[in-house]
Amino acid sequence: MTDLRTRLTDRLAVLRREAELGEERLRALENDTAVLRETLLRIAGATQVLHEVLAETPAPSEQDAAAAGLHAEAG
Structure with a gap:
């Protein structure tokens, strides 16, 4: 009985x-x-802020984008 009690x-x-x-x-x-x-x-929260900022910022025209690409290549 003692062995069982010890094991338990x-x-x-x-x-x-x-x-x-x-x-x-x-x-x-x-x-x-x-x-x-x-x-x-x-x-x-950061994603929401960026979406709001992007919604308020006009998208650049194709001409502006092309000009920006030329400036990036020149730099």
């Missing part, structure tokens, strides 16, 4: 440690998720 006690200790490690990992993943959500929110 040992197994319980192992399971408790695994549960503790699992909880730690879960907290780390939840933190990583929060950081990633914040990053995505900043990217979405």
Whole structure:
């Protein structure tokens, strides 16, 4: 009976440690998720601002684009 009790006690200790490690990992993943959500929110905000700026900025004409290409080649 003592051998069985020892094995059960040992197994319980192992399971408790695994549960503790699992909880730690879960907290780390939840933190990583929060950081990633914040990053995505900043990217979405920056994307929105650029869309608004582009919508307010007139597109260059074909002639302006060609001139800009010549300036780029000369530089």
